[in-house]
Amino acid sequence: MELQDGRDKFIQSWGTLGSNWGINRTMAQIHALLLIAPEPLCAMDIKEKLTISMGNTNMNIRQLMDWGLVYKKLKSGERKEFFVAEKDMWEVIKKIVIQRKKKELEPVLKILDEISAVDGHCHDSDEFCKVIKDIKLFSNKADSLLDTLIKADSNWFTKSFINMIK
Amino acid sequence: MELQDGRDKFIQSWGTLGSNWGINRTMAQIHALLLIAPEPLCAMDIKEKLTISMGNTNMNIRQLMDWGLVYKKLKSGERKEFFVAEKDMWEVIKKIVIQRKKKELEPVLKILDEISAVDGHCHDSDEFCKVIKDIKLFSNKADSLLDTLIKADSNWFTKSFINMIK
DNA sequence: AGTAACTTTCAGTAACTTTTGAAAGTAAAA
DNA sequence: TTTTACTTTCAAAAGTTACTGAAAGTTACT
CATH class of the missing domain: 1.10.10.10 (Winged helix-like DNA-binding domain superfamily/Winged helix DNA-binding domain)
Known part of the structure; x- marks a missing residue:
């Protein structure tokens, strides 16, 4: 070509x-x-x-x-x-991650907080609250993970990546 | 509420x-x-x-x-x-990751492969190829990382996550 | 086979997003 | 201060995606 x-x-x-x-x-x-x-x-x-x-x-x-x-x-x-x-690809990725986090993850965290205010009195509300709690758990994890990524340097990504798959 | x-x-x-x-x-x-x-x-x-x-x-x-x-x-x-x-949130996340990978990452890998066929003869094409190579590097990493995630269990995620941020 | 209960398809329409181009805005140079 | 070279805004047009409702298809009971 x-x-x-x-x-x-x-x-x-x-x-x-x-x-x-x-x-x-x-x-x-x-x-x-x-x-x-x-x-x-x-x-x-x-x-x-x-x-x-x-x-x-x-x-x-x-x-x-x-x-x-x-x-x-x-x-x-x-x-x-x-x-x-910006030609540094690691920077490019971080910039994109920042925007996607803002658009996709942060609104979720906000809504979950609002919904967590549901009173947990009966069996049904316990079930509902469990679903919300589970989603919250993973969202918070994803949030911290992405924050770490955003602050990290390219090298860290490679290193952690190796740790992760082994 | x-x-x-x-x-x-x-x-x-x-x-x-x-x-x-x-x-x-x-x-x-x-x-x-x-x-x-x-x-x-x-x-x-x-x-x-x-x-x-x-x-x-x-x-x-x-x-x-x-x-x-x-x-x-x-x-x-x-x-x-x-x-x-499906009520298991870790399963839910994995299912969503599979779909997003298919939609967002796989087409990128495909295109990059096609473009990598550019002949690298002059200074300008070296520069072009470098950009493509860099993108490819990160895309491939993301690809393997997501594959690992898709195969992993919920526990692995928590564990690796702790490793990653420390 | 006939009918009733439910599911799927699809052409047309509605809602939303992106793009255009002309007009308004800005600031350096004459 | 006027002109000129450029940048920004915005209402309307084009393009895209999602939704509806009616008709066709399927299945399973009589």
Whole structure:
């Protein structure tokens, strides 16, 4: 496969995969484009390479910056803004984990706390409370595990991983 | 909070949370309803409790069974089918992990393999290949880690977890 | 075989999400 | 201060996904 084909395929595929991940297609494509771009790109470059609208380009660059996956990079002598992607994959993973935890796990913890306030007086409520308690147990574990991961370095991941499977 | 309020809140919330998880609202609500149901329920019970259509009920029960989160339970003397949820939370988590791995991770591995066929001849392609290689490294690790998790028992999770954070 | 009880399918519709493009906003340069 | 080069916003359009209801299919009792 030729380099350019590989790049195109990566950008297209990343977009499709993104949707399976709850990330919108354009956001994932911009991320892919910047990840493999040898030079910083400006909004116009991105708009043209992906043939998308300005508004779409801007919104998604902004969101990638909010996630910490893309940074602004000013070139001296140039007025417009350029963008680069975070290239350290371990950082990328951590940034994504932070967002997914926020979106997927934290609301669960919040709801479970609210529901735990159910009075446990009869047999039926004991059963209900047990289900909630079990879910809470695993959610809390997952929460601490992810917190540890977010603080850890790449090396730790490899090491713990080896411990885990042996 | 009263028991019935707690149940209603759980079902409603689980539906909302489901959508943040890439699971559709109805599927999540049916799952919640069955999780806390003291008795097996039939399709009609579910349809009525959630005030949704037959078709919707049927499709989502089916998908929950495909995922292994809900089982058919025949009552002797009754012709219609009843359903119960898997109540062991560790099993529930594993079943969900299996599905998410299939949807989110496996397509990534597939694409990366295809892209790895890019010829590495010049400086630019080296850079491109490095990005792909890095992603592949972490994806493969995540893949094995999840495989281990899927095979493990609940106890292992707790133990490894303690090892991991210390 | 006929009928009744229940389950499944599917085309059309509704609800939600993403994208566009034009207009408004901002700030450096003339 | 005006122009110019760029960025941001937002309402409407396009695209996507979920839901309904009616019709077709299945099974099991008479």
